Amino acid sequence: MLRANVPIGIEGFGAYLPKHRIRLRDLPLAQGAVPQDFEKAICGPDEDAITMAKEAVERALRMAGVGKAGIGAILCGTTSNPYSGKPIGSVLSKALGIEGPILAADINFSGKSCSEAFLLCAGLVGSGMASRAIAAGSDSIPWGPWNEGAIYSSCGAAAFVLGRDGGSSIASLEGSSTWVMDALDTWALRGSAQRRNSGRFAERAMVQCVTSSVEALLRELGLGPGDFDHVILPQSDPRSASGLAKRLGFKPEQMEAGLVLPKLGNVEALSGMLGLVAVLDVAKPSERILVATFGNGAGSDSFSLLVKDAIEERERGDFLNQLSRKGYVDYAGYSRLLLGVSVSRA
Amino acid sequence: MSASGYLREAPRRYRLEGAACKGCGAIHFPPRAVCDRCGGxxxxxxxxxxxxxxxxxxxxRHPPKGFEGQAPYAIGIVQLKEGVRxxxxxxxxxxxxxxxxxxxxxxxRRIREDGGFIEYGYKFRPA
Amino acid sequence: MRKTAIVGVGCTKVGEHWDKGLRDLAVEASLRAMDDAKLYDVDYVLVGNMMSGYLQNQEHLGALVADSLGLRGAGAAKIEAACASGGMAVHIGCQLVASGSADSVLVVGVEKMTDATTPEVTKALAMAEDQEYSAYMGASFVGLNALVARAYMRAYGVKQEDIALFPVICHKHALNNEFAQFRFPITVEAVMNSPIVADPLHLLECAGIGDGAAAVLLMPLEEARGASDSPVEVLASTVSTDKFSLHQRDDFTSFRATRASAEAAFKKAGLRAEDIDVLEVHDAFAVLGLIALEDLGFAERGKAADLIREGGIEIGGEIPTNTFGGLKARGHPVGATGVYQIVELVRQLRGEAGKNQVPGAERGYAQNIGGVGTTITAHILGRVD
Incomplete structure (x- = not known):
């Protein structure tokens, strides 16, 4: 287990979802292959991982209400930075007015990019290297011929302001764990648009990483599956979360609040972390939350949060509002948006 | 657009950084060298x-060069609550x-890509 | 200060001159003005032009045109004030003569627009606006004027059909102008059924893209009396500017710079609006024609449509306006437009306007706008008896 020298708390969180949605049944290759009532988000033509991250971070900072002082790092988990060789955090630092002595990096580990940014920020705060750190995650759907295959692939951003656990934090980080191994489950060669998958073998990497990470965490914390009010497990497709839950001994009702896949699809870099935002939007003081993420290639992060009384004082529900504030596009509109072209009919 | 010309304006473009006149309190956006209310x-x-x-x-419906893929798009004059337009x-x-x-x-939001980099700036959306 | 007179005028047809370049057009109009005045020795050449740098990669137009005309040694400069470049060049020319700096000034306005694609011309026109805070946002010049039209219609409850009557009359006037770009009649229905360029502006409410050049020769009035059969006096030449960007002004439905330049011009000439017999207004977009009639005092705020509906701006009406077709029908080669207006007023005051002659026209007024009401020039011309 990764241990911190000082207690760490979440001071604020926020998410951003673009307003466009497509029902998966309207994607031609999806016929019969996916639950018909699922939907996912897609960026507007003027949005990307940077603009979405900015909105999420602003919301998190607004909730934290701590101003901009003391921010020592802004780390963004992403697989779709519109730039290569220029971190999202550099633009964000200008946009937030915090350019200067801060660490800024993109963290890229597919589905656990955002949780990895979260744990790194926890490490910076926990070690005393930073009094406050922003962990963000933001992804747009990378356009490519294989995109039809990534049927659940979605768009959105989330952000968390981490600081020393004190009166103002809304949840304490009880402990965290991680597990990495070399796997060829799903991958693409650099420069190639083709995403490859090793079929049934791929599933093994996920099961091994997630169970190893979660079991280590529970062992270290001396907790059992029944001790958690909310559990968020990797949800890159409808089967993975329920399969993992069964294997780890979690019940469907523990998973309910954090399961965003049906309404939102899978925002790769922050898979799971958006589930955490959904849970924090409704969580009550003293509830315990388990988050476990999975990144291809492969690795898993897990951590446990204990919700504090201060959460009741914050204005919440923004994520759930955004989930319902939406407009549908058809497949033609979806294709236009993937190409960054307007869908306006005016 | 040059990289230097773009970044020079970034505080205005990314977060609407205006200026308040110390003389008369008038708010300006973009910032001005001379206050057009009091001369300060x-x-x-x-x-x-x-x-x-x-x-x-x-x-x-007929956009300038650099905005072709975006039309039709709406342009508007917004009165901010600080009184600035x-x-x-x-x-x-x-x-x-x-x-x-x-x-x-x-x-x-993204405005356009003109000089080989992405130009961001403010837009407005229905609240 | 000396009094200034116009002793020669000339212009090209406005249109798509595929076989003529920027220099060819400027030279053609200049030679016609020089032939008209029979004056071939000029102290100073001023070239009104907005977009040659972007559209032709050509600057330094003053010396370019002077040399092309064989005027080696003449002082020369390009004058730029967006769509008011022509009017501004005439204004500066008048200052040179009035101050005694020059005894003969050739002012030629020229624009060559058709060598570029429409998106390129749209971008070039938007260079009149603040690049950082207006053009950067994707605002086209048409779009900004569309905001004026919306605000105007909303403020006064004016129907678009009423605004559409303005270009209809301009097209009617252009039928008899051999130099006009669009010599065909249109109807209110045709305007309303033409495609929308930027809501609510229809294509036929907007001036088109065209090439053209117009030129005038200026001299001190005292010398002009001997040199010309029919000199026309410049009774006033003024300019005013406003807050640069439309959106930063309190009122979108009236142009302060029109009112200020008019007030100064009328004061200088010792005249009032009712003394004007023929009017040229900058109708790059139909609504601007209505706003000009109001700002100049020919109609009350929001009431210009009534004046137009009653025939007030037609030949024989209360204030005949844009009698050669205006920007809409004569055409709007941007940097030349302000000079075309002067050429046309001179033709009226000399009694050379043919079928569109305003009987007994003695005084004319020209309003030329750069940007969306940002820089506005005013010229009052008078017949010399």
Missing amino acids: RDFEARELSGEGELLAYTII VLAQITDCDPAELREGAKVEAVM
């Missing part, structure tokens, strides 16, 4: 709320459903 030359930076009301709008695109909306008087809020 001393200002302090003031980040604007981004909350405002749509005063007038139009829908651009700005011109910007109205995004995340069906232009046909826009109305004068609508409440709008500022967001940072």
